[in-house]
Amino acid sequence: MTAKALVDIPADLLPLILLPPLEVLPDARARGAECVWGGEPLSTATAIDLGERKTDGGHWFPRACRTCTRRAVLAARTSHPGMCEQCTDDATLCETRRALHVLALELRR
Ligand SMILES: [Zn+2]
Ligand SMILES: [Zn+2]
Known part of the structure; x- marks a missing residue:
């Protein structure tokens, strides 16, 4: 994945942003095709990367739309x-x- 997201979430803030549990997510949300929270369809131009998340025995790369990301931040x-x-x-x-505050402001634009 080399595409640059519109907003980069600093790596040290990612663990603070809580996600729904992977087990309950439809496949499209689990693989980052849809917003992990709201299920909105995502494109590389609009998706916000939520980093690599570890689960028991695996890892996944959730992505989200701007509105839901801002709510979570x-x-x-x-x-x-x-x-x-x-x-x-x-x-x-x-x-x-302060970093969370700045990020929320950045996501409002
Ligand atoms: Zn969303
Ligand atoms: Zn503090």
């Missing part, structure tokens, strides 16, 4: 401070929280 930003020591201490200094 916002959810990650909302839930992040609850599991982050830096945010408990001083959220303004948290790089992760």
Whole structure:
């Protein structure tokens, strides 16, 4: 896969973006032909890569549409401070929280 997605999600943020469990997904979503969340058909021009995800005994490469990705990034930003020591201490200094915020803004365009 060499096609460049419109928005690149930084690798360290990918694990924070929660996906539906692979077992319940239709084949087209599991292989990245459709949005992993909403099932919208994707093209290389619109798909956002969600990186390589590991499962028991395998790996897959989910992709998603911009709208669903943005929703998932916002959810990650909302839930992040609850599991982050830096945010408990001083959220303004948290790089992760800021990176999620910037990513959500980028996806809005
Ligand atoms: Zn979608
Ligand atoms: Zn944080």
